[in-house]
Amino acid sequence: MLVLAAAVVYVVSAPLRGGRSGRLEAEETAEHAELTAARDAKYSEIRDAELDFRTGKLSRADWKAQDQALRAEAIAILRRLDTLEGREDGGGRPLS
Amino acid sequence: MLTLGRACLILALAVSVYGVGASLYGARKGNRAWVASGRRAVYAVAGSLLVAFAVLEAAFLRSDFSFELVAGHSSTTTPLFYRFTAMWSSQEGSLLLWATLLGLWSSLILFLTRNKLREVAPYAAAVLLGFAAFFVSLMVFLETPFARTLGALPAEGVGLNPLLRHPSMMIHPPMLYSGYTLFTIPFAFAIGALVTRRLGAEWIRSTRPFTLAAWLFLGIGVLLGSRWSYTELGWGGYWAWDPVENASLMPWLTGTAFLHSVMLQEKRGMLKVWNVSLVLATGVLAILGTFLVRSGILDSIHAFGASTLGVPFLVLIGVLVAGSVALVVSRSRDLRSEHRLDSVFSRESAFLLNNLVLVGICFVVFWGTFFPLISEAVSGSKASVGPPWFNRYITPLALILVLLSGIGPAIAWRRATLANLRRTMLGPALFAVVVLVALLVGAGVTDKPLALAMFVFAAFVTGTVFQELWRGVKARRAMSDDSVPMAVVSLIRRNRRRYGGYIVHLGIALLFTGIAASSAFQQARDVDLRPGQSARIGSYVVTYVKPTGEVVAASNGRLERIDLGAVLKVSRDGEALATMRSRRSFFPSQAPEFGPISRFFEGEATSEVALDAGVREDVWTVVSPDVRGLLPSVKEGDRVFAAAREGGKLSRAEMDVLLVQALRGLAASYASDPPAATFRLIVSPLVTWIWLGAIVVFLGGLTALWPAPSGATRRVSAAYAARVARELGRA
Numbered sequence: 001m002l003v004l005a006a007a008v009v010y011v012v013s014a015p016l017r018g019g020r021s022g023r024l025e026a027e028e029t030a031e032h033a034e035l036t037a038a039r040d041a042k043y044s045e046i047r048d049a050e051l052d053f054r055t056g057k058l059s060r061a062d063w064k065a066q067d068q069a070l071r072a073e074a075i076a077i078l079r080r081l082d083t084l085e086g087r088e089d090g091g092g093r094p095l096s
Numbered sequence: 097m098l099t100l101g102r103a104c105l106i107l108a109l110a111v112s113v114y115g116v117g118a119s120l121y122g123a124r125k126g127n128r129a130w131v132a133s134g135r136r137a138v139y140a141v142a143g144s145l146l147v148a149f150a151v152l153e154a155a156f157l158r159s160d161f162s163f164e165l166v167a168g169h170s171s172t173t174t175p176l177f178y179r180f181t182a183m184w185s186s187q188e189g190s191l192l193l194w195a196t197l198l199g200l201w202s203s204l205i206l207f208l209t210r211n212k213l214r215e216v217a218p219y220a221a222a223v224l225l226g227f228a229a230f231f232v233s234l235m236v237f238l239e240t241p242f243a244r245t246l247g248a249l250p251a252e253g254v255g256l257n258p259l260l261r262h263p264s265m266m267i268h269p270p271m272l273y274s275g276y277t278l279f280t281i282p283f284a285f286a287i288g289a290l291v292t293r294r295l296g297a298e299w300i301r302s303t304r305p306f307t308l309a310a311w312l313f314l315g316i317g318v319l320l321g322s323r324w325s326y327t328e329l330g331w332g333g334y335w336a337w338d339p340v341e342n343a344s345l346m347p348w349l350t351g352t353a354f355l356h357s358v359m360l361q362e363k364r365g366m367l368k369v370w371n372v373s374l375v376l377a378t379g380v381l382a383i384l385g386t387f388l389v390r391s392g393i394l395d396s397i398h399a400f401g402a403s404t405l406g407v408p409f410l411v412l413i414g415v416l417v418a419g420s421v422a423l424v425v426s427r428s429r430d431l432r433s434e435h436r437l438d439s440v441f442s443r444e445s446a447f448l449l450n451n452l453v454l455v456g457i458c459f460v461v462f463w464g465t466f467f468p469l470i471s472e473a474v475s476g477s478k479a480s481v482g483p484p485w486f487n488r489y490i491t492p493l494a495l496i497l498v499l500l501s502g503i504g505p506a507i508a509w510r511r512a513t514l515a516n517l518r519r520t521m522l523g524p525a526l527f528a529v530v531v532l533v534a535l536l537v538g539a540g541v542t543d544k545p546l547a548l549a550m551f552v553f554a555a556f557v558t559g560t561v562f563q564e565l566w567r568g569v570k571a572r573r574a575m576s577d578d579s580v581p582m583a584v585v586s587l588i589r590r591n592r593r594r595y596g597g598y599i600v601h602l603g604i605a606l607l608f609t610g611i612a613a614s615s616a617f618q619q620a621r622d623v624d625l626r627p628g629q630s631a632r633i634g635s636y637v638v639t640y641v642k643p644t645g646e647v648v649a650a651s652n653g654r655l656e657r658i659d660l661g662a663v664l665k666v667s668r669d670g671e672a673l674a675t676m677r678s679r680r681s682f683f684p685s686q687a688p689e690f691g692p693i694s695r696f697f698e699g700e701a702t703s704e705v706a707l708d709a710g711v712r713e714d715v716w717t718v719v720s721p722d723v724r725g726l727l728p729s730v731k732e733g734d735r736v737f738a739a740a741r742e743g744g745k746l747s748r749a750e751m752d753v754l755l756v757q758a759l760r761g762l763a764a765s766y767a768s769d770p771p772a773a774t775f776r777l778i779v780s781p782l783v784t785w786i787w788l789g790a791i792v793v794f795l796g797g798l799t800a801l802w803p804a805p806s807g808a809t810r811r812v813s814a815a816y817a818a819r820v821a822r823e824l825g826r827a
Contacts, residue, residue, distance in 0.1 A: 004103075
């Protein structure tokens with residue numbers, strides 16, 4: 001039992017002893033993760049809209065309109081991601 | 097070993113408390129080392145609890161009666177299969193199972209998110225460790241699984257409750273507890289997201305597999321409980337709106353609502369307040385369900401009886417509710433929806449309605465479950481609410497729910513025009529009308545309008561699902577050269593959430609069809625029959641052929657029970673259909689005041705149901721033998737054995753041999769000259785559809801849960817990224 005307790009203490013305290021210092025990533029990385037999630041969700045929406053069209057739930061005209069709107073939203077997210085990545089890379093122009 | 101088990105619990109408690117502090121400190125200070133240490137605390141808690149779990153299981157398996165729990169819930173005659181699961185037939189053992197599962201799932205999610213959700217995860221870890229600390233402290237201070245048997249060690253344990261000797265009962269608690277503990281994962285991450293105001297889609301995406309797994313496990317647990325009730329309990333039903341049944345259903349209902357409405361948040365940034373409220377409510381309901389079983393506060397066949405755990409659980413629930421409400425209110429500005437509904441005719445609307453119905457059902461179940469308690473608190477007298485009350489309010493809501501299960505898949509996201517709706521719903525609607533006509537004309541189903549409505553709506557759902565599959569396959573084949581089977585596989589593989597969901601809806605349609613048919617058209621009667629006599633039920637004739645009597649010993653040779661039963665023959669229109677066997681098993685009481693023979697009739701008794709299950713209908717019967725005629729022989733036998741024991745002329749081994757002979761003689765005398773036995777006879781249509789529907793739901797859930805192949809995801813993502821990038825260049 002003492003061995004188990006010692007092992008637990010050793011494992012749990014390892015990060016405090018092992019020089020794993022540093023702060024949690026800045027807010028921008030959290031924002032990057034959220035934008036990435038939003039981008040993936042938007043791509044999923046674009047695919048869903050196409051599948052809705054191909055399975056007859058949307059007319060071609062309705063699908064085209066939705067697809068255009070969704071792609072515009074995706075573009076906006078990509079722009080924000082580019083800006084963020086440009087900032088995280090030390091500034092300069094946003095990546096294309 | 098008792099000491100080792102207790103020590104593991106104390107260690108787990110200490111590490112949990114440390115982990116809460118380390119995680120919170122690391123999160124507040126932004127210090128990765130403390131956050132990592134808090135995460136490792138979760139792993140260490142899981143490890144300690146696993147050791148404790150293994151110690152207790154080993155004690156059950158080797159029938160170590162120095163463990164009070166083993167002596168009170170197992171015996172050497174309990175089959176090995178059930179000795180393994182006897183641990184969670186007890187209050188203390190089930191607490192240990194709950195905490196161990198919580199540790200395992202918590203470790204998994206924190207391992208998977210170790211490089212992401214870096215602001216949210218530490219708070220989630222703190223919440224999960226807080227739950228662990230609560231449950232472990234219950235075991236350390238109040239209901240320890242590692243209590244030592246007081247006094248001399250008994251030669252034999254009390255044994256497992258015979259009602260629980262059923263395969264479903266082996267799996268039912270681990271499934272339920274897996275569901276409850278998995279629901280604490282999205283709960284904890286929702287708290288973390290609210291605290292850190294990181295209320296985007298990332299925490300939802302990361303916890304979605306756990307939410308879906310929770311829903312799946314809890315659903316399986318609920319269905320296994322129903323199956324056990326139907327095949328073991330001897331009343332012929334599968335759902336009685338029992339408080340503990342309801343306790344497991346409520347988080348499943350709100351979890352189902354959350355799984356739907358969260359899609360609106362992911363896609364449109366809508367319903368953020370609703371979603372966090374739902375997931376927090378689901379977590380609280382999971383704890384509430386655990387509370388209902390632990391405290392014995394409501395009468396139930398399942399409850400462990402009044403215990404010391406009621407107050408701590410109430411405090412925890414109070415803290416969870418107050419904390420959740422405070423967090424949601426304080427973050428209301430961050431939870432504003434990004435978009436509004438584009439149209440009433442949209443999948444978003446259907447999901448919203450579906451949510452309202454599911455929450456409405458949950459509210460009805462909640463009110464009906466807690467009404468006796470509220471009534472007692474207010475008026476001093478305990479009112480009871482039975483199945484008719486529940487059915488009156490839930491049946492119409494269930495009808496709407498099934499109908500929405502068909503509408504949802506057939507309607508587009510954002511906006512559907514009337515022309516689109518006509519195109520997608522006409523086929524399934526026509527199919528439903530055909531079914532309606534067939535039932536009215538062919539089956540003569542006219543006097544049960546609610547059941548008829550359910551059949552028609554289920555047909556509509558079935559039509560929608562198959563239409564969606566067919567159209568998707570056609571679209572897939574238009575884009576590739578796949579054969580039909582390959583196109584089906586490819587379509588589902590690329591759209592697991594969507595088509596997994598459709599398969600679940602199909603399963604729900606089957607399940608509710610079975611429930612409606614077996615509820616509305618069941619025929620039941622109780623009859624007294626002597627051997628050779630028959631009774632009619634529906635179109636069947638059930639004949640009592642002969643009685644049976646048997647003494648059963650366990651694998652180690654010790655007497656386990658006496659079985660008194662019946663063989664029946666089922667026929668229809670003169671044609672023999674099945675031979676059925678039902679029995680009542682009498683297990684001996686361990687109380688010292690009973691004699692060696694009478695203790696078999698003073699202990700637990702279970703019924704073995706005779707079931708002839710078919711796709712169209714089930715014939716169900718159970719026997720209640722009349723043992724009053726045996727009682728004079730039982731008394732005389734006790735007197736003879738008492739005299740022999742006092743005389744001291746017979747050894748223990750010789751007494752055991754004579755006891756077996758006496759019991760066999762008793763069983764044989766019942767079989768040779770039986771009094772009339774009481775039989776409950778039931779014919780239930782389409783019960784098998786309930787279990788089949790549950791399997792389909794399970795397969796659909798598994799499909800939705802299965803991770804997409806990463807290569808395909810990358811290729812698709814890259815292709816779309818390129819397309820969108822091209823658009824960006826032209827914009």
